[in-house]
Amino acid sequence: MRIALIAHDGKKADMVHFLSGFKDRLLGADIRLFATGTTGSHIERAGFEVEKLMSGPYGGDAQIAAMAAEKKLDLVIFFRDPLDKHPHEPDVQMLMRICDVHNIPLATNLASAKLMFKQITTDLHNGK
Numbered sequence: 446m447r448i449a450l451i452a453h454d455g456k457k458a459d460m461v462h463f464l465s466g467f468k469d470r471l472l473g474a475d476i477r478l479f480a481t482g483t484t485g486s487h488i489e490r491a492g493f494e495v496e497k498l499m500s501g502p503y504g505g506d507a508q509i510a511a512m513a514a515e516k517k518l519d520l521v522i523f524f525r526d527p528l529d530k531h532p533h534e535p536d537v538q539m540l541m542r543i544c545d546v547h548n549i550p551l552a553t554n555l556a557s558a559k560l561m562f563k564q565i566t567t568d569l570h571n572g573k
């Protein structure tokens with residue numbers, strides 16, 4: 446299971462808190478984590494192994510989108526900050542569009558991400 450993790454600055458703490466809540470289930474599972482650069486640094490500091498791409502505004506969102514288009518991702522969790530402006534908004538929209546085009550599950554808020562992670566970690570532990 447290959448999971449991409451992205452969080453805007455106002456949501457990075459939420460991302461770390463969210464992942465930490467699943468730490469026990471994630472560490473033993475067959476899961477590879479990918480993240481945009483700064484998000485990935487936060488995730489690493491929380492004790493997870495993660496493959497870091499470029500920072501979002503410098504092309505990281507576009508790299509994640511390319512992975513999604515090439516079917517190299519199974520899930521994207523993107524905690525967007527809807528109350529902030531982003532210079533790379535076109536890349537953000539592109540990533541979400543690509544996920545829809547290729548039917549990649551995409552969670553853009555905490556509640557959705559929790560539902561998906563509960564299902565995925567349960568499935569993995571049941572050998573599905």
Ligand SMILES: O=C(CO)COP(=O)(O)O
Pocket residue numbers: 451452453454480481482483484485499500501502505506531533537
């Ligand atoms: O900008 C982002 C998502 O659009 C995230 O990028 P960083 O993880 O590098 O902050």
